[in-house]
């Protein structure tokens with residue numbers, strides 16, 4: 001299988017090239033050139049089939065030209081020492097918990113698989129690379145944890161000083177080893193600008209073999225399809241009328257689900273749930289896509305005003321609004337409703353949900369048809385959003401050990417100014 005850019009169908013690249021490039025040179029996003037027919041394979045999985053085995057089989061089905069079965073096993077067993085969990089919450093809704101990885105958010109699946117793939121290719125080719133990335137808080141920790149200890153890879157993460165939460169800062173700065181964090185005296189926009197400039201700086205880019213681990217990377221998109229297929233296998237015998245509900249921001253998570261559906265997963269459709277940053281729901285309702293500035297909400301990992309993966313969604317549906325809206329319905333949840341949902345879930349089901357999960361859950365409840373089963377994706381652990389949870393319920397959420405442990409570790413970061421020159425001086 002080869003991969004093409006959403007902006008140029010003719011220039012095809014290997015999976016390896018696609019993951020080390022991140023973004024295509026023409027600014028487009030990489031897409032699989034074929035829709036593989038995997039229905040038989042997907043339906044062969046049993047509820048007992050381990051997640052990592054499903055991952056390896058699907059990865060090998062897609063990437064066999066470049067990665068044989070042994071390599072796919074190695075990559076998946078290295079990447080996934082954590083698994084998704086499916087919780088029956090009642091009334092025909094199941095919550096698919098995707099926060100059992102090292103940084104307690106669903107981005108661990110994508111980041112871990114990408115890191116293992118890069119390590120596999122770099123070791124095979126005996127070369128090295130440096131991941132350079134900027135974070136406003138949450139995404140950086142999944143990358144840091146995923147690449148920690150990987151051979152032949154160094155990681156440099158920039159974050160804006162004083163503008164990430166104390167927990168996020170600890171998650172970013174306490175690893176050490178091959179993970180270097182630069183605390184920038186400036187804004188997140190400054191950090192992003194410095195990263196962009198570094199990639200354009202030939203000398204720096206070539207001497208460090210800079211590469212990116214952006215959320216739009218194909219190597220992060222593909223593994224996000226694995227947990228849909230795992231959940232589908234869990235529901236064997238009860239899945240005639242099943243939809244997934246996906247709390248969305250940049251729409252990578254939903255795109256991966258749509259891809260699995262195209263490959264042959266038999267779910268009836270999807271619900272795209274957002275907070276008031278609703279440009280995609282608006283497109284689904286009205287057929288016009290109007291990006292705008294993002295607004296701050298309680299589910300801030302979904303505060304995206306111009307979701308990049310929309311380009312991939314259009315590509316999948318051949319720009320047909322009709323086709324997209326036949327498979328995907330939408331719902332928009334306010335902050336007030338998010339808090340109410342967190343409170344209700346705790347009171348009614350004794351279930352602790354983070355704000356993003358709450359957006360998905362309320363959309364599931366509101367859109368579920370009779371006799372339908374909904375799998376509602378949970379994207380983060382409530383312990384990552386303590387303040388919102390406390391405001392909504394009056395109690396403190398449980399904190400998983402891997403989060404409470406980092407709080408007592410020592411911060412290791414280098415403070416720098418907000419220009420490329422400042423960054424070059426320390427690299």
Ligand SMILES: *Cc1c(COP(=O)(O)O)cnc(C)c1O
Pocket residue numbers: 105106107138247248249250251252253254301302356379380
């Ligand atoms: C990134 C993120 C999302 C949004 O996922 P997309 O793939 O960008 O739509 C939702 N919830 C949490 C907790 C996230 O970190």
